[in-house]
Amino acid sequence: MARLIDGFGRRFHYLRLSITEVCNFRCTYCLPDGYRKEGPLSFLDPQACERVVRAFADLGVSKVRLTGGEPSVRRDLSEIIARTAAVPGVDKVCVTTNGWNLDRQVTAWRDAGLTNLNVSIDSLDREAFRRITGHDRLAAVVGGLDRALARGVPSVKVNGVLLRDTTETGFDAFADFVRERPVAVRFIELMRTGDNADYFADQHVPGSTLTAWLEARGWSRRERAFDDGPAVEFAHPDHAGRIGLIAPYAPGFCDSCNRLRVTARGQLRLCLFGELGVDLRDLLEKDEPEALRARIVSALAGKPAGHRLHEANSGDTRQLAQYGG
Template identity: 65%
Template sequence: METFADGFGRRFRYLRISLTEVCNFRCVYCLPNGYQKVAGPALMTPLEIERLGRVFSHRGVTKFRLTGGEPTVRRDLGEIIGRLSALPGVNKVAMTTNGWNLARHIDEWAAAGLTNLNVSVDSLDPEVFHRITGHNRLNSVLEGVERALELALPNVKLNAVLQRDAISEGFAPFADYVRTRPVAVRFIELMRTGDNVALFEDQHVPGDHLRQWLTERGWSPCSRGADDGPAIEFSHPDHVGRLGLIAPYSPGFCDSCNRLRVTAAGKLRLCLFGDDGVDLRHLLGSDDAAPLEALIESALRIKPRGHRLAEGRTGNTRNLSQVGG
């Protein structure tokens, strides 16, 4: 069976599944006032997520990423990891987390089948971290990262949103952090959403700032894997780890798109910054995969070539907790 593909010949081997819109942090660029509960459909169950994953793995997806909101607020997270990791052909089950509960549960999640871990750490300065996230938990988060490294998870990364205030101390602290740790730190350009226009205009920093800093200090771009996300990572002979950049405002960013997204309520999002989505939920109550495959194939025919962020068009994405970034 061929891999799912869209009308532009892009093939999809990577699926991001949001487990919840709930997040317990108050990051200034996403949920500065905290998560506000709204009425909506129930979250997908572990069985529904397994059925979804089974169809995608049958069609060539080898990597799943669990996102939120904050996925670790779900008590059934270990079960979900286990169900996905057991699917035929799946070799990576990843998670993106704010790390608030990482030190306590990373052993459990690793045992269930978690292979890749991304932890949001916008600054290594405790005061700046507190100001951005609303929580004074940097040390606890980094303890969880260290435990993940002790467990020898094959792929541990930190995500830092590129913000003017957050990088006032420069990139050197993160470069020092990866000097002796096999960790990739990826800086993500701040993206405009429906709720953060003023912050975006004040804090957006083009990714070229980081590229120039890296080039001037002898960092070189690395080759990419088939199921890698959009990051361009850089290595240096004096550092064990890597630094990277995700720059959605750069020309051609969407040309190599290899990932799809499903929301916590079971909607297939064809673009992070698109409008609405295609509801798959009504087909997840059965083990019959054929109707679900057909619906996904039909939806991919209307996947756009790229987002329109450069035009200030963010679709109906109010904030990134809706679909997990």
């Protein structure tokens, strides 16, 4: 069986499958005006999602992340989790969520086979959270995260975008947050997209701001697992959890890329900040697994060595909800 290895020798174990472009938050860095429908919502149904996952699992992928938009806006999310978890070879089933429905739904997700959960929390200050997301729901989101821990989800992480408005004091709050909670908080360096150039210029903070803060306070770098995402994580003996950084502007960021993306409309994206993609939808609708695998393997020849964010070139990515971040 063929394996997913590109022209630069990178091996791909990790699939990010977007199941919707819809999001019910209005985050300042992504959808400040809220989600706006563009054309019919012809997103992959659960059966097509399963076919995507089976094809990638047959090619050596063992970790699948369901993302969006906000995946919990789909009423069939639990079914998609269950179908994904049942695919031979898949041992990690992950969901990234803004936490809107987490408290009510995480038990069902866990029962369906969820193993990894990422919750987006950009600030632990109630007013800052409301200002960034457009919703005063910080307490509900944190409550959902704590319920996930209580329900035994094996891996729970927090994602927060590194913003000028919330640095420094925000680091202190998150360090306190992980003192007793066994979760990893990862700050993501703000990325420029087609729609946020002015916001990026005002709010971008280099990832070195966080690493300097951590190292000055005795946090030490952890080794990465083979199927980890791009985060560099730090641990401290006085804290149950960890703090990490995803720094796409750092030198060599793309050298260890191990993930591919399929959009909610069935397009294979070789790079989040690339252009165009490879359509898989016709083969998904016909259920042609061999042809699907062949098209995926063939497409890897077009994967670039890295993104071009340093040149202020974000490809055709207008905002992160478009392709699942």
